[in-house]
Each structure stands twice: as structure tokens, then as C-alpha cells.
Amino acid sequence: MTPLRPLRPRPLSAGGSSADDHAALDAGRFSVRRASRQRKTNSACDPCRKRKTKCDGRLPRCLMCEHRTEACAYTYSIRHRVTVPEGEEPRGHGSNHMVESQRTLPHEQALGLLSKLRNESGSPPPLPSSSHVIEQRHIRGLLPPSQNTLDFELTLRHPVAYPALFPVSYADLPQEEMLKSxxxxxxxxxxxxxxxxxxxxxxxxxxxxxxxxxxxxxxxxxxxxxxxxxxxxxxxxxxxxxxxxxxxxxxxxxxxxxxxxxxxxxxxxxxxxxxxxxxxxxxxxxxxxxxxxxxxxxxxxxxxxxxxxxxxxxxxxxxxxxxxxxxxxxxxxxxxxxxxxxxxxxxxxxxxxxxxxxxxxxxxxxxxxxxxxxxxxxxxxxxxxxxxxxxxxxxxxxxxxxxxxxxxxxxxxxxxxxxxxxxxxxxxxxxxxxxxxxxxxxxxxxxxxxxxxxxxxxxxxxxxxxxxxxxxxxxxxxxxxxxxxxxxxLRRFYGPQDDDLLHQPPPSSLRFAEETYHRLLRWASALPLQLARAEENGHNVVMMHIYFHAVVTDLFRPFLDSPFRSERLPSFSTDFATPEAVYTASVTQLKRLLLLYRLRHKSASLSMLWKTAVVYVANATIREAGTATATAAVMTQLEPPPDEDDNDNNTNNNNNNNNGNKNNSNSNKYDNNDNEPTANERRFYLDLCLSALEDLYVSFPVFGSVAQGMVGMAIRHEAIPAEKAAGVLRRLDEIARRRAAGQGMTDKAEARWIVDFDLAMTNPEAAQGRYLAEQLEGLMLSESGAEDQG
Known part of the structure; x- marks a missing residue:
């Protein structure tokens, strides 16, 4: 057998370099192409361990983490953890990369990362910026509602009463024009x-x-x-x-x-x-x-x-x-x-x-x-x-x-x-x-x-x-x-023989409300096309739809604070058809109608009749603020105390968050439901309603009492800060003096209108505007005293 010819080593290329030099150059350029052989390290960083990729073990940040602009942490033992300080990480990259990892990792690894985040005892990752949240809400608003919601069923089966609303962020509205009085x-x-x-x-x-x-x-x-x-x-x-x-x-x-x-x-x-x-x-x-x-x-x-x-x-x-x-x-x-x-x-x-x-x-x-x-x-x-x-x-x-x-x-x-x-x-x-x-x-x-x-x-x-x-x-x-x-x-809820139905509505009242609601929906579906909501609607058509949704909210209001609030309405297909869901759907439509009326019918805004939209939206907004405040208080009580090991990190994070959010209310933290209005959105609608009440007070003396009662409601539900409430009251006083100088009606105007709709369910007399206005002075004194102590 002929022996094999010995092979000679391949000659080096003319301008060649070592393999290590090639690897360093490629890694600097692409960070994913490394030398075939890499030095061994004592320990790989946690992100590389999670991704099951090779780690060079460099401190304070390995090469792969530096490329991915993600936090690099080394866990050498159960109680010994070395983490790159947050100051060295580009702002916003951590949360962006976390979302990207969840999207690109294999399913099992994504679940593992999510489980690690949920069980993490350290400080949570920084929250997305407000602009990012608004953008995400807008994108989600472009999508049709989920099929298992009442909004989807109402929009599909009753588009005249509940037309699909194009998402409009309060931040995109001409706020200066709308709030200008x-x-x-x-x-x-x-x-x-x-x-x-x-x-x-x-x-x-x-x-x-x-x-x-x-x-x-x-x-x-x-x-x-x-x-x-x-x-x-x-x-x-x-x-x-x-x-x-x-x-x-x-x-x-x-x-x-x-x-x-x-x-x-x-x-x-x-x-x-x-x-x-x-x-x-x-x-x-x-x-x-x-x-x-x-x-x-x-x-x-x-x-x-x-x-x-x-x-x-x-x-x-x-x-x-x-x-x-x-x-x-x-x-x-x-x-x-x-x-x-x-x-x-x-x-x-x-x-x-x-x-x-x-x-x-x-x-x-x-x-x-x-x-x-x-x-x-x-x-x-x-x-x-x-x-x-x-x-x-x-x-x-x-x-x-x-x-x-x-x-x-x-x-x-x-x-x-x-x-x-x-x-x-x-x-x-x-x-x-x-x-x-x-x-x-x-x-x-x-x-x-x-x-x-x-x-x-x-x-x-x-x-x-x-x-x-x-x-x-x-x-x-x-x-x-x-x-x-x-x-x-009216006969059922406000007749003289049924005064107790509002306090403790029986199951028969819920059946009556559901049947009446379907009668109203059939009425809306039978409207001619000229009376359906459209771009060219006159103010009288808009007012007709405002009255419709005001009636619907009054129809289901007695159940909002009763055990029937979450009772399913069996006549609808979705399991989420409840009195509260119907009320919320009509409030959403009322808010959009209020915006349309304010923007498109300025001359008609001199009329007193549109006060229905103003008062009903203000009540709904104040109720939302009260609910958010109560939810925040409950969640604060349920939160576990922070771990001692993470006090230092949490202190730094809390300081940063407090500096950025000191003007926001505590309820902002729990505005996580995309279908719920944020605190800023609630403030916008409340400011819009108070501005409208000031305009109406210029013409109609009674709205001074109504506006004062509304401010008192907002203070009680923590929907308005004391300094802003004081500003509204100062403008009301200026209007009163101007009216007196103009030889207008100087007699004291006392509104017996029902201003606080929720309170009217239990105490109609105390819900009148004149009584709420009388209580306002005491509320302002208590608010100012609390601020002085603070």
C-alpha cells in the first residue's frame, strides 16, 4: 500500500492577521460573529445564560450585553448579585428590549423570562413614558373592540345609538379653543x-x-x-x-x-x-x-x-x-x-x-x-x-x-x-x-x-x-x-308610590330597566337617516342623542351602587352585559357628543338646553375620579412591604418617579385598564364642564349655584385640587359682580335642580344645587387647612 503524501500547512495570506484579531474585528462590527474558540470564563452573565449564548465574562458589561444595550448582571451565588448601575444604561432601552425579547424569543424562553419578571423581588423596570402610553392607547383604539364586550355588540347591532367612535385623545384636541371661556x-x-x-x-x-x-x-x-x-x-x-x-x-x-x-x-x-x-x-x-x-x-x-x-x-x-x-x-x-x-x-x-x-x-x-x-x-x-x-x-x-x-x-x-x-x-x-x-x-x-x-x-x-x-x-x-x-x-322611579325603589331596587326593577332599554334601542334603530349622527348634524339632532344617553344613564343609575351592578343582562349575547357596562357605554357617547357640541355649535352653546350634556358628563367624570381614588386606596393597603435587600434600589427609583409625577394624583398608578379614562383625561373633561358652566352663568344666574355645587362634588371626590377650585370660584365671583353692574337679576339664585345624581338616589333634597353650594364653603376651608398642615 502506497503511503500517503504528507500535507503541508496552508500558507498565510498576504495582509493576514491572527484569528483573534479577526474575531475582535468581526465582533466589533456585528457582535454576533465571534472567533471559533473563545476563552473560558468563570461565570456567564444572566442575560447570556438566559439566551444560552456564549459570554466573554467582561465587567462591568459583557460584549453581547453591550451590543444589545441591556443591563448586564452576574449572579455568582444565591445572595451575591452584581448588576451594572442603572445610570450606565441608556434611558428607555431596558423596557424596549424587554418587549423585543418577549416578541423574538422562543415561546418557552419568553414564558421563562415573564415568570422571572413576575417573581423578581427587586425594583420593577421603569414604566413607559406618557407619550408612549398615549400612542399605544391610540393604536389599540384603532382596532375594533373585543367580541366579548358589550361595546362590540352595541356598535354592531345598534349603530345609530352607539356608533363606532374614532379614537380621539384629549391631548390631540384643541384644548385652548375648547376650554377658552x-x-x-x-x-x-x-x-x-x-x-x-x-x-x-x-x-x-x-x-x-x-x-x-x-x-x-x-x-x-x-x-x-x-x-x-x-x-x-x-x-x-x-x-x-x-x-x-x-x-x-x-x-x-x-x-x-x-x-x-x-x-x-x-x-x-x-x-x-x-x-x-x-x-x-x-x-x-x-x-x-x-x-x-x-x-x-x-x-x-x-x-x-x-x-x-x-x-x-x-x-x-x-x-x-x-x-x-x-x-x-x-x-x-x-x-x-x-x-x-x-x-x-x-x-x-x-x-x-x-x-x-x-x-x-x-x-x-x-x-x-x-x-x-x-x-x-x-x-x-x-x-x-x-x-x-x-x-x-x-x-x-x-x-x-x-x-x-x-x-x-x-x-x-x-x-x-x-x-x-x-x-x-x-x-x-x-x-x-x-x-x-x-x-x-x-x-x-x-x-x-x-x-x-x-x-x-x-x-x-x-x-x-x-x-x-x-x-x-x-x-x-x-x-x-x-x-x-x-x-x-319617571312613573317607575320618581312616582309618589315608588320612592323606595331608588334606595334598594328589587330584581323586578332590573328587568324593567332591561326591557325599557331595548325599547329605547328599537326607537333609535327606527330613526330616519336624517336623524342619525353624522358630520352635518344640526345642534337639535345632537341634543336629541344627548337626551337619549342621559335617559339611559338615569335608567341604570339606581343599580350602580347595588348588588345588581354586575348582574348579567340575559337579553344580550355577551356575558359582560351588565348595568354598569351599559352606563359606561352611554357615558362614552355623551363625552363625544359634548365635544362635538362645544366645537361645532358655538352659537347654540349660548342656549341653556345643552346644560344636560354638561351636567351629566361632569357627574360621570367625578364618579370616575372617586372610583379611581377608592381603588388606589384599596391597592395601597394590599401592597406588601418592600424587601429589605431592595430598599436602596427602590429608594432611587421612587425618587425619580416622584420628581416626574409630583403633579399627578395617586390614582394615576392604578389607571391600568385601557378602557378606563386616565386621570389627565378626567381632568380635561371636568375642566371642560366647569368652563361651560361659567359661560352659562354669564347668561343664566342659576348656573352660579350649579357650578358651585359641581366644584363641591369634585372636591369631595378628589377630582380637582383646591387651588384650581379656588380659581373657579374667583371667576364665578367676578361674573356675579359684573352681572350686578349690568343691572341683571340681583336676587340670590338658588338651584333646586338635581346636581349630584348619585346622591339623589338616597337623598334627593341634599343633591340639589343650592344645598351643595352651601356646603362648598366648609369644604374649601377644610381643604385649605389640610394643605397648610401638609
């Missing part, structure tokens, strides 16, 4: 221009700002227009609800010396905003008689009541509107006393508006008296609380089409307004809804455009007016159906 420019104008000493100043000297002017760029830049009693000069006015208003001579209807153009603007503002949401008469017939000086569908009592109500809303725009409103309020009461014939449709409508005026002046006893007087007259004329057509107003209306239209609007308008009144006062006045057809349901209630006073109106304007009138009738008809359902809730 009209109070500041109004107060500034009061400091630079003194009000007129009396109401006898010639109208040509009175300047006012039309309500259609929006403060797009600067609150102080309003267009000033001079008043004129001559209808020929009415072209100075801006766009009006109806061009026939330019022919009005207000001196023919009221002895109050109000400027003619101010009266025209006030009536137009009322018809554009309040009437569109809660009509009490037929606007076309009213305007026809108003300019032609007829008394069939118009009266001095009704005109004076409308002016009194509308001038309150225009207080931020006109320097003397508050003084005119006070004079008109007294004149309207005089008209009512001098009425030769009470049983007329115009008197019923005027009494309802006068009741609204008295309520906003804080005269609740007088307001209830006017409301009950209006209801009694309506009952006498067969508008409601009748059991058969033979007793209904239809018997005396006959074939008079115009009278039938007016009676339809008045009957259902009074019924709807009394329902809204009951929503805030928890009373029950009308047993049986009207038997007359609703506006829009019959030919008798279709709009008639083309009377002798509109011969100069163009075809386009007439078509637009007809569409507006038809939409108003459609909104009123749909709202009436919803308030009929709500009447059963």
Missing part, C-alpha cells in the same frame, strides 16, 4: 365700558353684537351694530332665521323700550337654537301674525316671554341684554295677570317659556308654578292626560288646519319640555301623552310656505325654509316618541 372678554368689556344707567337710552346709542358672530380668531373682535327702531334700517342685521323678521316693529308688542334690532336678533336666536330643539308653537304661523300684528297665533304675552328668555342668552353679546331681560320678565308676569282669556294655545306656550325664565333666574318655586299652570290649561283644553279622542282637543279643532298645526306643536312641545324638566327635577307631571298627531305625522302639520308676507322670498330661500321646518318637525316627532318611553321611567 367667553367669560374673559365679557369681563374685560365690562371693565372698559360702563353699562347704561337706565333703559331709556335712545336705541340709536345702544350697540350690541349679533349672535351669529363667531370668535374664530379673537374673542374681543366682535362686529358692533347699532340699534334702530325703524324696520327700514333692519338691513344692518346679519342673517336671520326668517327674513320676515326684518319687518318687525317690536314697540307694537311690548311697552319695554328694547331696541328693535336687538329684539329682532333675540327672536331670531331663539328660533334658530331653542325652538329648533324644543318647539312650543308653529314658527311659520307665529311669524305671520308677528309681522302682521294679528293675535291668532301670536300674543303680547308670548312675544314678551320669548324676548325675556332670548335676552338672557344674548347677555355676553349685548351690554344691556341682562337688564332688558329683567324688565321683560316683570312685564311677562304682568301680561299673565292681565290676560282676559287664559285658555289659549299662546298662553300655554308663553307659560312654559316663562317657567324656563324663572328656572334660570333661580326662582324654582315660581318656575314650577308656571309649569303646572301651563299643564293645567293644556289638560283643560284636551291637549294631554285624556283617555279618548272624544276628550281630546281634536274635537274642537275640527277641520281648521292652521289651528290643528299649532295645537300639535303646543301639545307635544309642552309634553317634551315637561319631560326635560322632569329629567333635572325628578318630578312627574303628565300621566298620558297627547292624542293629537305629532308634527310631521300628518298633512295638518306640514309647513306652509308662501303666505302674503313671503311674496318677496326667493324660491331657494323658500325651499330652504321648508326643509328647515320639516327637519324641526321630524326631530320633534322622534323626540316625542323617546319621551313617551321615558315617562314610564
Amino acid at each position: 367667553m367669560t374673559t372678554p365679557w369681563l374685560r368689556r365690562g371693565q372698559t365700558a360702563a353699562p347704561s344707567p337706565c333703559l331709556d337710552v335712545p336705541p340709536s346709542k345702544q350697540a350690541y353684537m349679533t349672535p351669529d358672530q363667531e370668535d374664530d380668531e379673537n374673542d374681543d373682535q366682535f362686529e358692533i351694530k347699532m340699534g334702530s327702531p325703524d324696520p327700514a334700517d333692519a338691513d344692518l342685521l346679519g342673517p336671520l332665521f326668517d327674513e320676515r323678521l326684518r319687518l318687525l316693529d317690536i314697540s307694537q308688542w311690548t311697552p319695554v323700550a328694547i331696541p328693535n334690532d336687538l329684539a329682532i336678533a333675540a327672536i331670531s336666536h331663539y328660533l334658530e337654537n331653542d325652538y329648533a330643539t324644543m318647539p312650543l308653537f308653529n314658527a311659520d304661523l307665529f311669524l305671520q301674525d308677528l309681522v302682521s300684528l294679528e293675535n291668532s297665533f301670536c300674543s303680547a304675552f308670548l312675544v314678551t316671554a320669548i324676548l325675556c328668555w332670548a335676552c338672557q342668552a344674548l347677555t355676553p353679546l349685548h351690554p344691556d341684554a341682562a337688564a332688558y331681560s329683567v324688565a321683560l320678565f316683570a312685564q311677562a308676569q304682568q301680561h299673565f295677570s292681565d290676560q282676559p282669556q287664559l285658555n289659549s294655545l299662546t298662553t300655554i306656550s308663553a307659560l312654559q317659556i316663562l317657567s324656563m325664565c324663572a328656572a334660570t333666574y333661580g326662582k324654582d318655586d315660581m318656575s314650577l308654578q308656571f309649569l303646572q299652570e301651563s299643564v293645567s290649561l293644556g289638560r283643560l283644553m284636551g291637549l294631554f292626560d285624556v283617555t279618548s279622542q272624544s276628550e281630546s282637543a281634536g274635537m274642537w279643532l275640527g277641520n281648521h288646519e292652521d289651528w290643528a298645526r299649532t295645537a300639535s306643536y303646543t301639545a307635544w312641545g309642552v309634553y317634551n319640555w315637561v319631560s326635560v324638566y322632569s329629567l333635572h327635577y325628578h318630578i312627574f307631571e303628565i300621566e298620558t301623552p297627547p292624542l293629537l298627531p305629532k308634527p310631521g305625522d300628518s298633512s295638518a302639520s306640514r309647513p306652509v310656505i308662501g303666505s302674503t308676507t313671503t311674496t318677496t322670498t326667493t324660491t331657494t330661500a323658500a325651499a330652504a325654509a321648508a326643509m328647515t321646518t320639516a327637519l324641526h318637525a321630524q326631530v320633534m316627532s322622534a323626540s316625542s316618541d323617546m319621551w313617551i318611553i321615558f315617562s314610564d321611567v
Whole structure:
């Protein structure tokens, strides 16, 4: 056998280097390519042990950990652990790498790492930054809700009532614009221009700002227009609800010396905003008689009541509107006393508006008296609380089409307004809804455009007016159906025979609530497309949806603090359909509706009616803050004491966290549920509601008491710091002084409205605004004393 030829060593390449040099170069470049042979080390670091990769054992950080920018720790024995100080680790890389490791490691190793983190006795890894949390919430919000939640079922099966909401972070909203109050420019104008000493100043000297002017760029830049009693000069006015208003001579209807153009603007503002949401008469017939000086569908009592109500809303725009409103309020009461014939449709409508005026002046006893007087007259004329057509107003209306239209609007308008009144006062006045057809349901209630006073109106304007009138009738008809359902809730929870149902609701009440809820959902599903929520919705459509969700929250509120809070509603597919889940779903929709109303309907925000959204969202936000505070207190008690071995590390971490979060409340720590609002989000909505209440207080005196009661609630539930509460109260005092200087209503306004909805479940009288306002001073003193001690 021939021996094998001996092999020679392979010659080195021309510029070659040692293997160790190659390995060092490659490791520096890629950190994953190492020499085939590596020196042995006494111990590998913990991350390399976990990954089962080779470790060079270098201190203070091995080569692999340096590349991965992760903490390098060596455990030589059970009680001896060497860790690279946190200061040497780039900020944020630890948490980012932890997430990356969980995503890329094999399943078994990822579970092992997670188990080690859960059992780790040392300080936890640093929490993600707030911007990172907001980003993650936004990304999760883009995804559809989980199929086993009630939100998913409601959005899928009832999209009209619960449309899918695009995620909007409060941080992305124009907060400066939304929280900007009209109070500041109004107060500034009061400091630079003194009000007129009396109401006898010639109208040509009175300047006012039309309500259609929006403060797009600067609150102080309003267009000033001079008043004129001559209808020929009415072209100075801006766009009006109806061009026939330019022919009005207000001196023919009221002895109050109000400027003619101010009266025209006030009536137009009322018809554009309040009437569109809660009509009490037929606007076309009213305007026809108003300019032609007829008394069939118009009266001095009704005109004076409308002016009194509308001038309150225009207080931020006109320097003397508050003084005119006070004079008109007294004149309207005089008209009512001098009425030769009470049983007329115009008197019923005027009494309802006068009741609204008295309520906003804080005269609740007088307001209830006017409301009950209006209801009694309506009952006498067969508008409601009748059991058969033979007793209904239809018997005396006959074939008079115009009278039938007016009676339809008045009957259902009074019924709807009394329902809204009951929503805030928890009373029950009308047993049986009207038997007359609703506006829009019959030919008798279709709009008639083309009377002798509109011969100069163009075809386009007439078509637009007809569409507006038809939409108003459609909104009123749909709202009436919803308030009929709500009447059963009033009878069940606020009737005189069922006072104890709110304190301890029985199982039958939960079944009633679930059945009523499905009736409301069917009502929403049957709405026409014009009344579904959309980008081009008018404020009256938005208000209808606000009322819907307010009714839903009231329907399930009695169960929130009872054992039935988490009781499953068997009529829904998901196991998570509970009274609390239904309440939360409607609160979420209410918050979005509040944002839309504040951003898109600035002129309508002068109206008192949108206070429903403000008060309900404020109550929900304060309740959320109280729940978060209580949860934080419980979790603090359940937390185990820190280990002695980790005191040093925990001290350093706690110091860093405290410096970054000293302005946050303790409840932030436990805002871990992505579906729950964060503390900052709660503060935003509470600030938004308080800003809206300040704006309403400029026009309506009663909201000073309501705002004070809301501040007291927020202090008790730790939803607002004492210094911010003090700032709100200072602004309320400034508004009160400005109102007194403007010759507005100076009587003390006391709100008997239910302000604290949760407290009303057990003590309705203590939940009224006037009692909450009285308790506020003591709360502020205790808060300031606690801060001084701290």
C-alpha cells in the first residue's frame, strides 16, 4: 500500500492577521460573529445564560450585553448579585428590549423570562413614558373592540345609538379653543365700558353684537351694530332665521323700550337654537301674525316671554341684554295677570317659556308654578292626560288646519319640555301623552310656505325654509316618541308610590330597566337617516342623542351602587352585559357628543338646553375620579412591604418617579385598564364642564349655584385640587359682580335642580344645587387647612 503524501500547512495570506484579531474585528462590527474558540470564563452573565449564548465574562458589561444595550448582571451565588448601575444604561432601552425579547424569543424562553419578571423581588423596570402610553392607547383604539364586550355588540347591532367612535385623545384636541371661556372678554368689556344707567337710552346709542358672530380668531373682535327702531334700517342685521323678521316693529308688542334690532336678533336666536330643539308653537304661523300684528297665533304675552328668555342668552353679546331681560320678565308676569282669556294655545306656550325664565333666574318655586299652570290649561283644553279622542282637543279643532298645526306643536312641545324638566327635577307631571298627531305625522302639520308676507322670498330661500321646518318637525316627532318611553321611567322611579325603589331596587326593577332599554334601542334603530349622527348634524339632532344617553344613564343609575351592578343582562349575547357596562357605554357617547357640541355649535352653546350634556358628563367624570381614588386606596393597603435587600434600589427609583409625577394624583398608578379614562383625561373633561358652566352663568344666574355645587362634588371626590377650585370660584365671583353692574337679576339664585345624581338616589333634597353650594364653603376651608398642615 502506497503511503500517503504528507500535507503541508496552508500558507498565510498576504495582509493576514491572527484569528483573534479577526474575531475582535468581526465582533466589533456585528457582535454576533465571534472567533471559533473563545476563552473560558468563570461565570456567564444572566442575560447570556438566559439566551444560552456564549459570554466573554467582561465587567462591568459583557460584549453581547453591550451590543444589545441591556443591563448586564452576574449572579455568582444565591445572595451575591452584581448588576451594572442603572445610570450606565441608556434611558428607555431596558423596557424596549424587554418587549423585543418577549416578541423574538422562543415561546418557552419568553414564558421563562415573564415568570422571572413576575417573581423578581427587586425594583420593577421603569414604566413607559406618557407619550408612549398615549400612542399605544391610540393604536389599540384603532382596532375594533373585543367580541366579548358589550361595546362590540352595541356598535354592531345598534349603530345609530352607539356608533363606532374614532379614537380621539384629549391631548390631540384643541384644548385652548375648547376650554377658552367667553367669560374673559365679557369681563374685560365690562371693565372698559360702563353699562347704561337706565333703559331709556335712545336705541340709536345702544350697540350690541349679533349672535351669529363667531370668535374664530379673537374673542374681543366682535362686529358692533347699532340699534334702530325703524324696520327700514333692519338691513344692518346679519342673517336671520326668517327674513320676515326684518319687518318687525317690536314697540307694537311690548311697552319695554328694547331696541328693535336687538329684539329682532333675540327672536331670531331663539328660533334658530331653542325652538329648533324644543318647539312650543308653529314658527311659520307665529311669524305671520308677528309681522302682521294679528293675535291668532301670536300674543303680547308670548312675544314678551320669548324676548325675556332670548335676552338672557344674548347677555355676553349685548351690554344691556341682562337688564332688558329683567324688565321683560316683570312685564311677562304682568301680561299673565292681565290676560282676559287664559285658555289659549299662546298662553300655554308663553307659560312654559316663562317657567324656563324663572328656572334660570333661580326662582324654582315660581318656575314650577308656571309649569303646572301651563299643564293645567293644556289638560283643560284636551291637549294631554285624556283617555279618548272624544276628550281630546281634536274635537274642537275640527277641520281648521292652521289651528290643528299649532295645537300639535303646543301639545307635544309642552309634553317634551315637561319631560326635560322632569329629567333635572325628578318630578312627574303628565300621566298620558297627547292624542293629537305629532308634527310631521300628518298633512295638518306640514309647513306652509308662501303666505302674503313671503311674496318677496326667493324660491331657494323658500325651499330652504321648508326643509328647515320639516327637519324641526321630524326631530320633534322622534323626540316625542323617546319621551313617551321615558315617562314610564319617571312613573317607575320618581312616582309618589315608588320612592323606595331608588334606595334598594328589587330584581323586578332590573328587568324593567332591561326591557325599557331595548325599547329605547328599537326607537333609535327606527330613526330616519336624517336623524342619525353624522358630520352635518344640526345642534337639535345632537341634543336629541344627548337626551337619549342621559335617559339611559338615569335608567341604570339606581343599580350602580347595588348588588345588581354586575348582574348579567340575559337579553344580550355577551356575558359582560351588565348595568354598569351599559352606563359606561352611554357615558362614552355623551363625552363625544359634548365635544362635538362645544366645537361645532358655538352659537347654540349660548342656549341653556345643552346644560344636560354638561351636567351629566361632569357627574360621570367625578364618579370616575372617586372610583379611581377608592381603588388606589384599596391597592395601597394590599401592597406588601418592600424587601429589605431592595430598599436602596427602590429608594432611587421612587425618587425619580416622584420628581416626574409630583403633579399627578395617586390614582394615576392604578389607571391600568385601557378602557378606563386616565386621570389627565378626567381632568380635561371636568375642566371642560366647569368652563361651560361659567359661560352659562354669564347668561343664566342659576348656573352660579350649579357650578358651585359641581366644584363641591369634585372636591369631595378628589377630582380637582383646591387651588384650581379656588380659581373657579374667583371667576364665578367676578361674573356675579359684573352681572350686578349690568343691572341683571340681583336676587340670590338658588338651584333646586338635581346636581349630584348619585346622591339623589338616597337623598334627593341634599343633591340639589343650592344645598351643595352651601356646603362648598366648609369644604374649601377644610381643604385649605389640610394643605397648610401638609
